[in-house]
Amino acid sequence: MGYKAKFRVWRGEGGEGGLEDFVVEVNEGEVVLDVIHRLQATQAPDLAVRWNCKAGKCGSCSMEINGKPRLGCMTRMSTFSEDETITVTPMRTFPVIKDLVTDVSFNYQKAREIPSFTPPDNVKPGEYRMQQIDVERSQEFRKCIECFMCNNVCHVIRDHEENKPAFAGPRFLMRIAELDMHPYDVADRKDSAQEEHGLGYCNITKCCTEVCPEHIKITDNALIPMKERVVDRKYDPLVWLGNKIFKRPGSSASK
Amino acid sequence: MTQTTAGRPTGEPAQRKQRAQITARTLRTDRWWLAPAITFAALASFLVYGLWAIFDKSYFVEPYIAPFSSPCLATSCPEGARFLGLAPFGDWWTLPPGILILGLPAGFRLTCYYYRKGYYRAFWLSPPACAVAEPHKKYTGETRLPLIIQNIHRYFFYGAVLIALVLTWDAVLALRDEHGAWGHFGLGTLILWINVVLIWSYTLSCHSCRHITAGRLNHFSKHPLRYKMWTFVSKLNRRHMLLAWLSMYSVMLADLYVRLVAKGIINFPLA
Missing domain, CATH: 3.10.20.30 (Beta-grasp domain)
Structure with a gap:
């Protein structure tokens, strides 16, 4: 009726x-x-x-x-x-x-600022060998349809236009997490996530997760894990000491 | 060699556009204020109770010790209440002994990723709810002091594991009667065991725990045992908010129960 x-x-x-x-x-x-x-x-x-x-x-x-x-x-x-x-x-x-x-070009600008997938020099296309459990975590983030509602609702830029240059927004911090979790990505994402893309601005109030039409657990599965990886790199002296003693160069995440 | 995904555009849009000029703080029509109001009331009540409990002296009655005052580490603690019979802080500590260990569980919950969401919304209104404008003119989040200290969470997680071990030991000791004979099972024993199960569930569901078990790895397949642990913690982690609330109220109720027994207000057999 x-x-x-x-x-x-x-x-x-x-x-x-x-x-x-x-x-x-x-x-x-x-x-x-x-x-x-x-x-x-x-x-x-x-x-x-x-x-x-x-x-x-x-x-x-x-x-x-x-x-x-x-x-x-x-x-x-x-x-x-x-x-x-x-x-x-x-x-x-x-x-x-x-x-x-x-005009959602802000999002395209932020997408361009993220270095793309960077495989090791000695692995050629066709030589990647990954098990399902190694990639399924980041496959969740591939469901993103880029509606940009997460970036729209995030108060960091919704209520503070002045933060736009420093903050990539949940959609692209999730992209960084996706690449950082990739078994074959060797680019350094942790420092740049914090220093260049504004991960520290996120205060995990989960609005991005609430509005996601694909029901991606952006905060729990991408932003918080990425924050923890940044803690490994920048704020955890024990991890720093372990990297020195066991000579784990460059990365805090054991590949 | 790192590459960007695409080249930069050749020019800016011809005309700079502005946001829609809407003066209303929010156009939401639902009761968006209800969740932060409940969170505010619940957390405030916990703080008020905690403040009272920490200065309350009725924290021990054989075989129970109130969780807010455990481990009891000063000479001022009754002999049976001392953790493993020890009093490492000696007699110079004259304040309530609960203050000595308060920092670990309090810091764990204060820096917890769920509670951060709760109090950022309910107390700091940053934001009070999704798509509701926050009142602050400036926002820097957790990029600088003091909030950058939130990154210390995993150390409080280690401390919280120690506290959970102590509470487990207290629950084991609650299986003795007031004369020290094993086999007692009173209502207090049941309450302490329920509390300890909820405390462990909340502690192990922590995002830092999830990261430490295997979240920091990129090759789960090379670490099958850690992957299984991560899978288990991830299942708990999905209920982190629920466990945060349940464990907060269970520890408060267990603490209150022991104090009421110690004061003689609750005094039925097998209390």
Whole structure:
């Protein structure tokens, strides 16, 4: 059974704008993105929204629904009551291009700053031999669909624009953890995670994990393990002494 | 040779964009304040109880010793309460003996990755909840003093293991009656054993423990025993928050129970 829902949608360009009220039809089984599309089709043909797969796998339709970062295509209308006013706004952490579409180039910039997978010089492509248990930990992080909701919700940059140059955000700290845990990666990730990508800014309040649509345990499985690896390198004198005595060059993690 | 994933773009976007200008602190409509409020009340109640307990002198009654005062390491401790009969701090220590060892469990919980989340949200409002703006104008997190000290957590983990061993010993001694004969099993014994199981579960579920067992390795396949330990700790670690709360309240209730028995308020047979 359909009903008329009350929507408030943020509309504007370049940051200037405000919330506009709409009353729009909702049918059984629909998600928020369906309703946004109906708004486009019936009342606001110039309403801008980024979307692609409508299946929760492309990460395009990230937005904030009733203040929470969500994928529009994965937020069922049945989770709201019929008399509820649903507020839809663009992601707050990134600049607005138009309406619900944000400029997420901050994330691409941060991605470029991370050195790519770096195998040992003496291992050629085709010679990698890894067991499943050695790689499955980092395979969890490969589920990321780059919706950037974790970076959007992280208060380090959401509430403090000035931290953006120093902080890569959970998505890319997770990328660093993924590479650091890789059996064949030899690049030094620990010092750079702390000094260049701002791991120390994370105070593990777990909002990144809460909003992840892929249910990746970003904090428990990537950020905290990475923090512990940094402790090995920078803050643990016993590990430092062990490395000296047993001549473990360069790395605190036993490869 | 390390390479970056792609070349840098040739230029910045033609027009610099701004964030959406929304003045509301949050647009969340759910009761986002409830979880930090409960956390605040629960942690505050624990602190108030701890402050009272540390100065309360009724911490020992054969065969039980209150967990907040164990190990008892000063001459001022009753003879039966001394850990392994020792009093290494002698008689110069005149403050309550619980203060001597308070730092280890307190430091372990204070630097614990779960409690950090709890009190950063509930006490420091940084942030109070996800997508709710924090009130602070500046934020440097754990990059500098004093919060960079949180990195000491694994040393407190080692200390917490020692405390858990002591509490286990206390629970074993609680299997004796007040005359020292083995075979006693009172309500206090049961409470101390439940507490010690929860304390061990919380301690071993620690993220630092997970890292030490094998988390720091990149080749699990070369260390099958450590991998099994890591797998076990990882299972516990998924319930770290639950275990943190359960063990916090179990140690508080066990401590209170022993003190009530010592004061004679609880005095039924097999208490």
